[in-house]
Amino acid sequence: MTSFLATGPSLGGSRVGAWLAGLSLRSRILLISAEVVVMLALWQLVVGVFRWINPVFVPAPLSIFSGLGDILSSGAVAANAPASLQAWVVGFGLALVIAIPLGLLLGVSLPVDRIVGPIAWAIYATPSVAYQPLAKAWFGFGIGPVVFLVLVSAVFPIMFNLAAGIRTTNTSIISAAKVYGASKFRLYPAIYLPSTVPFLFAGLRQGVVLATIGMMVAELSGAAVGMGALIIRSTNTYQVGQAFAAIMLVVIFTISMVQVTTLVERWVAPWTRGAGK
Amino acid sequence: MTTETAQRRASTAPLISARGVTVKFDVARTGKQMIALSNIDLDVMEGECVTVLGPSGCGKTTFMNVVAGLVKPTSGSVFIDGDEVSGPGPDRAVVFQDYALLPWRTVFDNVRFGLEMQKKLSDGDWRDRVQNAIDMVGLSGFESSYPRELSGGMQQRVGLARAFVAEPRILLMDEPLGAVDALTREVMRDEIGKLIAQTGKTVLFITHSIEEAILLGDRIVVFKSKPGEIKEIITTGIEGMGSERNAQNDERFHELREHLWSVLANEAAAASK
Numbered sequence: 001m002t003s004f005l006a007t008g009p010s011l012g013g014s015r016v017g018a019w020l021a022g023l024s025l026r027s028r029i030l031l032i033s034a035e036v037v038v039m040l041a042l043w044q045l046v047v048g049v050f051r052w053i054n055p056v057f058v059p060a061p062l063s064i065f066s067g068l069g070d071i072l073s074s075g076a077v078a079a080n081a082p083a084s085l086q087a088w089v090v091g092f093g094l095a096l097v098i099a100i101p102l103g104l105l106l107g108v109s110l111p112v113d114r115i116v117g118p119i120a121w122a123i124y125a126t127p128s129v130a131y132q133p134l135a136k137a138w139f140g141f142g143i144g145p146v147v148f149l150v151l152v153s154a155v156f157p158i159m160f161n162l163a164a165g166i167r168t169t170n171t172s173i174i175s176a177a178k179v180y181g182a183s184k185f186r187l188y189p190a191i192y193l194p195s196t197v198p199f200l201f202a203g204l205r206q207g208v209v210l211a212t213i214g215m216m217v218a219e220l221s222g223a224a225v226g227m228g229a230l231i232i233r234s235t236n237t238y239q240v241g242q243a244f245a246a247i248m249l250v251v252i253f254t255i256s257m258v259q260v261t262t263l264v265e266r267w268v269a270p271w272t273r274g275a276g277k
Numbered sequence: 278m279t280t281e282t283a284q285r286r287a288s289t290a291p292l293i294s295a296r297g298v299t300v301k302f303d304v305a306r307t308g309k310q311m312i313a314l315s316n317i318d319l320d321v322m323e324g325e326c327v328t329v330l331g332p333s334g335c336g337k338t339t340f341m342n343v344v345a346g347l348v349k350p351t352s353g354s355v356f357i358d359g360d361e362v363s364g365p366g367p368d369r370a371v372v373f374q375d376y377a378l379l380p381w382r383t384v385f386d387n388v389r390f391g392l393e394m395q396k397k398l399s400d401g402d403w404r405d406r407v408q409n410a411i412d413m414v415g416l417s418g419f420e421s422s423y424p425r426e427l428s429g430g431m432q433q434r435v436g437l438a439r440a441f442v443a444e445p446r447i448l449l450m451d452e453p454l455g456a457v458d459a460l461t462r463e464v465m466r467d468e469i470g471k472l473i474a475q476t477g478k479t480v481l482f483i484t485h486s487i488e489e490a491i492l493l494g495d496r497i498v499v500f501k502s503k504p505g506e507i508k509e510i511i512t513t514g515i516e517g518m519g520s521e522r523n524a525q526n527d528e529r530f531h532e533l534r535e536h537l538w539s540v541l542a543n544e545a546a547a548a549s550k
Contacts, residue, residue, distance in 0.1 A: 175347055176377035179365045180391035180443060190394070194381040271381045271423045 059241045064248065067234075067241030076230055076242075077249065083225040084215060084250075087143050091150025092211050098151075099158035099207075100200075106159065107166025107196070108188075124156035128214050132221050146218040146226060153214030157206035165199025166192050198272050201265040205258050212254040290359070291320035292479050293344060293447060297353035300339050300505075312504035313339045316353070319498060319507065323446075326473050326480040328494030330487065330537065332545050336505025337483045341449050344481060345371050357447065367395050370440035374452040376432040378424040378439075384411065385420040387435050391443035410442035413472070430461035437469070441476065448473070450482045454489065466492060487537045491515075491530055499537065501544050508540065 023031065040061045047053050048060030055063065071077050105112045106120075128149055135145035169192055177191050219228020227250050234243035265272060298317040301310045313336040321327050329337045342348040344355050346365040355362040357369070370391065378387050389407045392398055400406075411420060414434040424432050433453055440448055453469070454462045470493050473480050484490050490497045494513055501508040515529055 170377070172373050172375050172377040173379060175342075176371065176373060176379075177390075177394065178347060179345055179369070179371045180439070181365065181367060181394035186394065191379070194379070197381070269381065271425065 056238060056240055059244055063241035064244045065241075067239065067243070068245035068248070070239075071230065071234075071242050071245055077246075080225050080227050080230040080246075081249070083143065083223075084146075084219065084227040085253075087146035087218075087226065088150055088211060088215050090143075091147040091214070092154050092207070094147070094151045095154035095158060095207060095211070099155045099203075100162065103159035103162030103200075103203075104166065107163035108192070113163065120156060120159065123152070124160070128153050128217050132217060135218065136222075141222075141224065146215055146223060149214035149218040150211045151214075153217075154207035154211035157210060158200070158203040161199045161203025161206070162196055165196030168199075169195045194269075197269045198265075201261060201269070201272075204261045208257045208261055209254060212250060212257075216250065292323040292325075292358055293319070293321035293481065294356040294359075295319040295340075295344070295353070296356070298340065298343055298350045298355060299352045300336070300343065300348060301351045314343070314350070315504035315506050317505075317507060319510075321479060321481060323479055324477050325495050326482060326493055327496050327498055328482045328484055328490040329498045329500060330484060330490040330541070331500030331505075331508075332502055332541060333485065335500040335502035335544075337500050338451055339505065340500075341371075341451050341481060341483050344447075345369055345449050367443065368445055369447045369449055370443045370445035372433070372436045372440050372448065372450045372453040374455045376424070376429075376436045376456075378432055378435055380424050383421045383423055384416060384427070384435050384438075387424065388438045388442055391439055395443065406442055407438075410438040413441065414438045415468075428461075430457050430465055433457060433465065437472070441472070446479060448478045448480045450480065452483050452485065455485070462486075469493065487534055487541070490537065491533050497533075497537070499540055501547075503547075508544070511536075 020028075044061050047055055047058055048062060059067070102116070102120075106116060107113075131149060131152055132145070135148045139145045139148055173195065174187065174191060177187055182190055215226075216228050216231075219226035220232055223229045227246055231243050231246045234240070234246060295317050298314055299312070300314040301312050303309075304311050317340060319327075329340065331337045339348060343350050344362065346362050346369070357366070379390065382390065385407060388410055389398070389403065392400075392403050392407070397403060408420075411417060414437050416431065416434050416438065419427065419431065424435065427435070433456075436453065450469075454465055457465060466489055473493070480493075482489070482493055484493075491513055497511045497513060499508045499511070500506065511533065513529070513533060515527060
């Protein structure tokens with residue numbers, strides 16, 4: 001969870017900012033936990049105790065937790081999560097396989113950027129919901145359309161970030177490499193690739209989030225299995241607590257994948273770690 | 278010092294020789310041509326430190342880039358030891374104003390970059406050479422730090438070590454202290470002076486600081502802008518380098534400074550019209 005608390009330009013200026021920036025990891029986790037507990041308590045009071053909001057629209061935290069217990073014990077999660085996970089992993093994997101070479105090409109070659117770029121941006125700009133009916137026509141009713149939407153959602157942010165990373169490589173670093181004898185061919189592995197790594201990971205984090213949205217869009221519109229199907233079924237039968245519990249699981253999964261991406265980045269590219277200045 | 282001075286005087290053929298170097302850029306926005314450098318002739322002797330002084334935009338960095346082989350002149354040529362420059366080469370190393378370090382490499386790996394690109398890592402003693410260069414610029418203990426963990430002055434020390442370890446005959450310095458804070462700037466100016474004196478390298482030092490030009494240069498080349506041309510070349514005639522010149526007590530230093538001030542002030546006024 002640490003990246004949520006990373007120091008940024010706006011932190012550390014005020015007294016509260018300075019206090020926040022100086023907290024140890026343990027204290028920061030404690031602070032966030034306290035924040036969550038207070039929020040949940042307020043929520044429980046507003047919905048569960050005072051009933052200011054109809055719990056059919058927004059269930060109280062306790063009924064979400066009991067809903068979570070229900071879907072876990074009834075085997076609903078066990079029946080639906082694997083299908084979603086499989087579609088997500090396959091779709092995201094395909095996105096990587098397509099986005100990385102294409103992104104590199106787009107960044108390296110101006111003609112490719114001019115020819116493929118506008119088409120790619122047009123597909124990217126199309127709301128993923130619009131692909132849903134077509135995806136069904138193309139891939140049937142199984143895992144196919146879900147994989148497709150995950151792929152379409154994740155591929156572009158990864159690709160465009162990678163291309164931008166290559167195109168914005170610091171020109172004086174390139175000059176330095178040339179001065180110290182790097183051939184044009186060696187500039188790619190020695191300079192362009194490493195300097196694009198932070199951009200690649202920025203794209204991957206966006207890709208992770210958008211992949212889940214793509215997955216949900218596909219599953220919510222009539223998939224037989226998957227977390228989206230579970231959410232729809234629970235909502236339709238007024239098991240709103242269960243629906244929210246399923247949403248919560250999806251959110252936890254997505255945040256975990258973002259965190260995994262950040263951990264991989266720190267391992268692959270330790271120089272990007274926000275140390276010192 | 279005396280043996281070096283003798284060596285300098287003994288060699289008569291210049292190490293760097295610029296002949297009629299002219300650089301024109303097409304300005305895409307206006308469709309016009311901009312003359313960055315016009316007909317530059319300059320000889321630099323082996324072991325000499327020549328400082329190039331001029332207002333911003335006078336083309337002094339372009340001139341250095343031509344010598345480095347990074348920019349091809351529109352007409353004219355630069356010769357190194359009689360051979361025409363057609364691109365960068367291991368006989369020249371550059372220290373950049375913005376350091377140009379590779380952020381993904383540690384200090385040690387940044388310093389070894391030149392040796393790596395020039396395929397000199399098969400030399401058995403390369404580790405010692407890299408370590409010596411790091412020690413020489415005073416960065417011992419920071420070998421495994423990343424550039425972002427260092428101050429600007431320290432980053433430029435890495436840039437210096439990277440240049441020295443490649444063992445070039447010519448060091449090209451493009452306002453190396455231009456982005457460093459004022460205090461560090463003075464300290465490092467003197468250190469660079471000592472390093473140049475110790476190693477006896479031939480140096481082309483680009484700067485817009487009059488003090489740096491006088492304190493480091495054997496000769497000062499003053500550029501004027503629009504178009505970039507050599508306005509005058511002055512021999513400093515002061516022994517030693519950096520703080521060794523004990524500048525504040527030297528009459529010649531004050532005389533030069535006053536002269537260069539008036540020249541540059543006129544230039545700056547002309548350039549802003």
